Amino acid sequence: MANWTEIDQQVKTWIMEAGDSIRESFKHSLSIHTKSNPNDLVTNIDEETERFFISNIRKAYPGHSILGEEGQGDDLTSLKGIVWMIDPIDGTMNFVHQQRHFAISIGIYENGVGRLGYVYDVAHDELYYAERGNGAYMNGVRLPSLTEVRLEKALVAVNATWLVKNKYFDEKKLVDLAIRARGTRSYGSAAIELAYVASGRLDCYLSMRLSPWDFAAGKILVEEVGGIMTNLAGEELDLLKTNSIFAGAPVLHGQILNDFLVRK
Template identity: 80%
Template sequence: MVNWTEMDQRIKTWIMEAGSSIRESFKHSLSIHTKSNPNDLVTNIDKETERFFIANIRKVYPGHRILGEEGQGDDLASLKGIVWIIDPIDGTTNFIHQQRHFAISIGVYENGVGRLGYIYDVAHDELYYAERGKGAYMNGVRLPSLTEVSVEKALIALNATWLVKNRYFDERKLVNLAVQVRGTRSYGSAALELAYVAAGRLDGYLSMRLSPWDFAAGKLLVEEAGGCVTNLFGEDLNMIKINSVFAGAPILHGRILDEFLLKD
């Protein structure tokens, strides 16, 4: 039997410790490498932070499995059992260039269902977290249920890259949406943008291509704040594969799907 309360406290302690180490790294030079392309960056801090979490999880919860961005966890074909989905630094480019607008993201899933989710804005010391059925919080304060707004009054996160021709989605639909909403923003961290939706700082978030570690924690946060998280076709996310992602309050989410994303 899992003691989720005890696990929650352990994870928060580990996140605070990791965050402190990351802030300390601001004083030192980084070792920077590329992964799949010149803009897909990873630093020694990403790898060290992931190793820190994996070592703690292996020690305390040896039967649990781990899906980590930097590939130091397990090779998973399913989310059977308890699986930790970890992004040690979401927004690595921001971390390198700005030392802000990046986050630690951890989602804990049980048989494919999100149970615990954490997004820690390290530079601003803001910890967003949620436990299934118990609501979403930021630094101990419960986040209110999402407020519905019209499309015309919505502030959505949408990277300008997706508004030009791309191979994932019809960019004309996204352009039509972008010119109808009140405004668009892009912070360069999927985890933070999902946390901002949960906190009501954004009304919606859209991305064409995210990995599970980008959205595992944020999905639970948004849902616990009363929102919906699907792909851009209104379908459930596949938690072990790359997905498009669309998050927002239920009515707004439905309107954008019907009037923009699914409309011929």
């Protein structure tokens, strides 16, 4: 049986060490290349940080499996056992251009159930973390349960690109959603945006396409403060595939889902 307290302390130690290394890299030039398209960037720091975590996990927990964004983990077809989902730098474009609004994201699942989640905003030294059944925290301060707000007073996170060009949902309804809300934001890091939902800095977050390592940690955070996280059709997420994502407090989630997302 896993010792989750021990694992939690170990992960926090690794995250702080990795964060120090990333901040140190600000002083040096980056090696940057692309993946699937010219805007899908990866740097030597992404790859080095992922290697750092994977090497430590392999040594400390050889029976665990790993899903990593940069392809250095395992090729999994199931979530049996304990699985680590790692994004060494979520928000690489922000990291490259701004050195702000990027995060280390780690979600640890046991037989498909989220047990531990971590989102570390490196530039602001803010560590959001949660353990299933024990709440969510930011730098040691417990986050309160989410409070419900009406859409007209809600701050909604959505990438503006999805509002004007997408093949999944009625663009006019998404524009109406943005108009009805108090305001919209886009930070360019799913991990940070989900952490902001969990901490109440945002009221909900929508994305058309995210990989498991993008949202695995954030899902645990959001659920530990009473939030709901589904795809944009209101369905359960598949942790082994790309998903659309919709996270928020239950009443607001239901209102937006019914009024703007479900095709009628």
